Amino acid sequence: MIGLIDCNNFYASCERVFNPKLEGKPIGILSNNDGCVIARSNELKPLVPMGMPAYKIEPKIRRKIKLLSSNYELYGDMSERVFDTVRHYTADIEPYSIDEAFIQLTGFTNVTTHCKNLRAVVKRDTGIPVSIGIGHTHTLAKLANHIAKKQPIHQGVYCLPDDPNLLDNILKTFPIDEIWGVGRRIAQKLQNLGITTALDLRRANLKQIKQQFSVVLERTILELNGISCIELDDLSTPKKNIMTSRSFGQLTGELFDLQEAIRIHASRGAEKLRQQKSVANAVLVFLKTNHFRQDLAQYNPSIVVPLSSPTDDSRLIIRAAQKGLQTIYKKGFMFMKSGVMLLDLKAKDNYCQSDLFITEQSIILQHKNDQLMKTIDLINQKMGKNTISLGGTRKAAPWQIKRELLSKRYTTRWNELPLVR
Structure with missing residues (x-):
């Protein structure tokens, strides 16, 4: 289960x-x-x-x-606390998003009772209320969670029945667009075929679906029939490009402000790149003015800067991004957004293995660079984002996002710890 x-x-x-x-x-x-x-x-x-x-x-x-x-x-720190609490009571946990995780329940004699106890422990230890859905597959567990959350009679925990007739009665109440992995466009195509509920999809012709749709939808049908075949890795394939961008808290035309913003975007993009164990071959940098402000001059440039060799090193990516900014920047324009996109991503292991011209000295240097980036990532993960950054940032910089209604960061900042009176 x-x-x-x-x-x-x-x-x-x-x-x-x-x-x-x-x-x-x-x-x-x-x-x-x-x-x-x-x-x-x-x-x-x-x-x-x-x-x-x-x-x-x-x-x-x-x-x-x-x-x-x-x-x-x-939110990120509280998410870790919830999942750490769950790990004490369930050996196998698969985080799916900041507020969702799948758990393996095989071996428990009464899964519903176990999940009710787990729900109570999470609430007691973290203060966060959770709902738990139970099924034979990931897709069925998703549907069960929907019932656990929406129907108070189940007190936050619901296990789908094994009886085929009872299960059919439940599945026919779920619209096709509420099934995990069925997006809006796919739902529309299925509706045109007369498939409007989860029960319809469960009974659909597998061969026909395979011919007209992706293998993911084929697996969804199998999952609705109780055959577990979806792994989370199938749904989280490495991205081909990584974009980091943000609108500014206020307009700015100062090069120094833009350099700060681009450095932050490039650094964050490199961190994401390392998380998925990829390297980038090029960096795209762009700026945008506010097209709603017709009283201001408009200029929306972009440029692609090739990297001398594929890398996930924040220093090299930032250097390329700053070079691109210097090329496209012009005075006299008020910008409201900037961004960095890492392009032509490749798996890092494949790149390293296929490089025929790598020398022993470059291998040693690469190892040192990898260790440096790994250390920075670990410290930032443990102590909070931007604990270590490449270059300083100003709290009052125009590019900083506006968060005038921000509550305290109670769990990650010493000077914002809750006070007991």
Whole structure:
């Protein structure tokens, strides 16, 4: 059996752990620069639709709710705490996202009881409420989690029945677009074929589906029939390009500001590159002015800078990105966004093995560089993002995102620890 643990209203729940006054209050978490609502507590959902710009929320509703800036440091650390707690009670855990993880439940005599106990322990030790769905496959566990979360009668834990008739009755209530791995476009094509529910897909002609769709959908059908065949690695293949970009908190035309922003983007991109064990062959740098400001001159340049050899070294990637910025930068323009994209990514192991001209000296140097990057990543992972960075950053720099409603980073900053009175 497989379980899916999903943290309920995760961002809002993290805020409530350290600010109990928010319990029961409608909470909305805002996107970068405090733009749109990207996460909502259950209390907020009837009042504000997902994605609504904060400035469009009516004053009478605004007075009833609590809006907060995205506190990603807090959310990331709380995610680790939840999953670490789960690891003490379940040997095999597969994190799927910041607030979801699959767990293997084979060997437990009563999986429902075990999951109820696990749910209670997570709430006790972290303060985060979770729901757990149980099924014979990843896809069925996802569906079971939906029931566990939406139907209070199950008290946060639900196991799909083994009885085929009972299971059919449940699957026919799920629209096709609510099945894990079925996107909007695929759902539309399936609906055109008369496949509108999870039960329809379960009974679909496997050969026909294989001919018209991808192998992933074929596996989804098998999973709906209780045959486990989806691995998380199948769904998280390494990216071919890595983009890091962000809108500025305020417009700027200063080269120094842009250099800082580009350095941060390039450094973050290199970190992501190392996480997926890839190397990049080129770096794309771009700038954007605000096209809504017709009173300002418009200029949206970009440039691709080839790397002398494929690399995941932050220093080399930053150097190439800064070279590209110097080339495209022009005075007299007010920019509102910048970004860096790492291009033509290859698996690092394959690249190293196929390089016929590598020397012993370059192998030693590469090993030292790899160790340096690994050490930086480990320290930042343990002590908090940007504990070690290549070059300083200013807190009040114009390119920094606006987070005027940010709560404290209670678990990762010494000077923001909660105070007991």
